[in-house]
Amino acid sequence: DAGVIQSPRHEVTEMGQEVTLRCKPISGHDYLFWYRQTMMRGLELLIYFNNNVPIDDSGMPEDRFSAKMPNASFSTLKIQPSEPRDSAVYFCASSLFRNTEAFFGQGTRLTVV
């Protein structure tokens, strides 16, 4: 398996534009997580899914953020409209069960100018 695949690796967009980040988890993993990493706040969990169902979205900062998982092999994180303070590295991770290793993707570095 190629691991967790995220796209794009880098995204530069203008304030106010819609941004969509994509993630393909490891096949067979039941849990999918979206994290955001910044210097100021470290690694923050935004939302996680179990069997494609959102379980906890309490980390989603604002209504401008939304996440979907239409099937077991694909998830999106959307920011609309984007703002400069959304600039960060966004990671997707997946795991097989609870309390097991979470495998992280390479991340998407988002810059909003």
Next chain:
Amino acid sequence: QQQVKQSPQSLIVQKGGISIINCAYENTAFDYFPWYQQFPGKGPALLIAIRPDVSEKKEGRFTISFNKSAKQFSLHIMDSQPGDSATYFCAASISGSRLTFGEGTQLTVNP
């Protein structure tokens, strides 16, 4: 109560030395304590993990020490190597799933 406090923020060690990173937590419901290693431009990767029913776990040069009564756990890297230079995160979760990460420690091992 969901916080995990990590120290130090940065650490410089000579090659062959011991690197020690500490974490403390408040929520006694946490039952899974992993350590992740992150290299620049990469996602975090699991290094070693422990559950509260044991006080120590060793994998190669990496050891987790766990003190349940003090609500603290630490990572020890023996014989530190320049290739160990990375950012290390402790984390904790309740029955899996939602990992709460510490602030991270940037480790530099000088040759």
